[in-house]
Amino acid sequence: MAGIAGAGGGAIAPRAVARHQAPFTHPLLAGATTEVTHEDCSRSALAAVVARALAIEVEAAPAVTRQRSKPGTSESCPSPSAGDLDTIVRGELLTRVGGCVARDGPLDPQWDMVHSAVLSLGVCLDCRRARDEQVTQCRRAHDVLQRAVRTPR
Numbered sequence: 457m458a459g460i461a462g463a464g465g466g467a468i469a470p471r472a473v474a475r476h477q478a479p480f481t482h483p484l485l486a487g488a489t490t491e492v493t494h495e496d497c498s499r500s501a502l503a504a505v506v507a508r509a510l511a512i513e514v515e516a517a518p519a520v521t522r523q524r525s526k527p528g529t530s531e532s533c534p535s536p537s538a539g540d541l542d543t544i545v546r547g548e549l550l551t552r553v554g555g556c557v558a559r560d561g562p563l564d565p566q567w568d569m570v571h572s573a574v575l576s577l578g579v580c581l582d583c584r585r586a587r588d589e590q591v592t593q594c595r596r597a598h599d600v601l602q603r604a605v606r607t608p609r
Contacts, residue, residue, distance in 0.1 A: 495555030502566055502604075505553060509574055510601050512541050512549070516581050517594045542581040550574050566604050575599035 495501070509548050557566040573596070579585055580594035 476577065495552060497556035497559055497561055497563060497567065501556070501562060502563055502570065505549070506601055506604050508571055509545075509549060509570065509577060509597070510605075513577055513580070513594060513597050513601065514544060516541055516577070517598065542578065542583075545574060545578050545581055550578065569600050569604045569607075570597050572605065573597045 479525075487574070550571075553567065553571045556563075557571045558564065561567075576597040577591040580590050580597055582590065
């Protein structure tokens with residue numbers, strides 16, 4: 457016990473006072489505010505989000521593959537519903553999925569996959585993108601969502 461500090465009557469050195477530094481704020485993000493959401497991140501919620509994303513992908517993919525015009529033109533969006541789907545994906549669905557990413561929960565890998573698929577779905581629906589890129593991202597979204605469905609429970 458003689459080798460342990462403080463044993464045998466030796467004095468223990470006082471601890472240094474911990475200094476709390478102000479957290480670093482990146483200059484570009486200084487004014488940004490993000491509301492913290494408390495979403496239901498359960499397995500049933502994940503299944504519902506995946507089903508909704510797959511339904512959007514199934515509706516979007518045929519329209520993207522039939523598209524023949526140049527990206528960025530008014531004819532490049534196959535229908536007004538494609539714009540509506542894009543609004544749903546980039547707004548409501550992306551916010552919903554983002555609320556369950558990196559929560560240190562048992563379903564984090566699945567939520568990460570669904571988040572990635574929703575981002576791909578956003579590119580798939582973006583009429584300003586090249587048709588080949590849209591088709592590739594539609595396929596990727598479909599594949600990733602299918603993997604999320606098949607992930608062991």
